Amino acid sequence: MEEQRILYLEQERLKKEEQARRAAAALEQQRIERARIEKERREERLAKLPLLLKWFDQASDPQNPEIANLFRRIAGYRYDTIKPEATGQAIGREQWMLNIHVAILLGEKDLQLSRYTAWEHIQLSHDQKRGVWGTENGMILLKGNLSILRKQVPSQREPAHEVFKKNEPLFLGLDLFFVKISEFMYIVPRFPHLRGIELQVKYMELRVPQTLGTPGMPLIENKWKRDPNTPTGQPFAPQPRLYVNGEFVKEAEPQKTRLVTEPPPLDRFPRRAGITRVYPGEPDYEEVCRKQGLFDLIPGYQASPSSTAHPQPDEPSHGHVNGITPPRSDKSKSVNGGSPHLGSISHQLPNGIGNTSPPPVAPS
DSSP states (O other): OHHHHHHHHHHHHHHHHHHHHHHHHHHHHHHHHHHHHHHHHHHHHHHTSOHHHHHHHHOSOOSOHHHHHHTOEEEEEEHHHHSGGGTTSGGGGOEEEEHHHHHHHHTOOOTTOTTOTTSOOEEOOHHHHHHHHHHHHHHHTTOGGGGGGGGGSSOOOSOHHHHHHHHHHHHHTSOOEEEEHHHHHHHGGGOGGGTTOEEEEEEEOOOOOOOTTOSSSOSOOOGGGGSTTSOTTOOSOOOOEEEETTEEEEEOOOOOOOOOSSOOOOOOSOEETTTEEOOTTSTTHHHHHHHTTOGGGSTTOOOOGGGGGSOBTTBOSTTOBTTBOOOSOGGGOOTTSOOOOGGGTTSBOTTSOBOOSOOOOOOO
């Protein structure tokens, strides 16, 4: 009897262990399935977001003073350019900002700003979204000082024009609305990461794209020129309004022209088509640097000992200057890459243009 009891207990133990193993395996399988579904949903959600919101969706610490400082310049759209029927009224000069900019500054990933039910909302029409895209696509595409955030976004290998083309419809498909800047500033002091940061509200007039020849308002109408407090003959739009801890501090001073007595330093930045600057962190930064010979600007680049025998970007060889190749004779080189007439090799002007006339003879 004792042996049967021991055998029974052993069988029960093994049975319970098997049940526990199967239950654990089933739970693990459910966990893996939930993770797979969540990953698919996340990838599907990210695929619908432009570059800026892809980064924001994955930001681990959005309530960060460093991030807030990157987005401290706010586009403040004038109300009567959003609602033309307010033209001529005092409320028409109030400034409004995009909901996604509010969410990023507050560090709240709820783009609908559901916590702030008392705030007024103005939904953007498709044409108004196009107008905002025309002025704010630099922020949406993480350009300029925001390019450092691109490193936190999954690899973006497309050329710049493809990134632009891909992100525009994603931006136009967002649920966008304006909120009053005054209501946003009212809650700024509640957020420790925003304290002490100088927020700059740029004056913006919303330009809705119009087809040439469309009757109605002109393509460009500077409404600020008609404001009662605008001095006669003022040549520039209102300057940014500066806020600290939600309180208006002052209006920024107009930028003044600075006269220089020396030529500007050599522009050694990589540029697309020689015009648009490419910033570190952009997908084609290294490629453009290599094509333009700016190897020393590539992160981690180390010149080999033999590189001194090769021409550097700032030290043209064989007369290569500004991409022009003059004749190989050292005597025929010119500063701007031109090639003087053979008969004037010994009489060159400082700008590289040959003087074909004989040198002047000193009076006797």
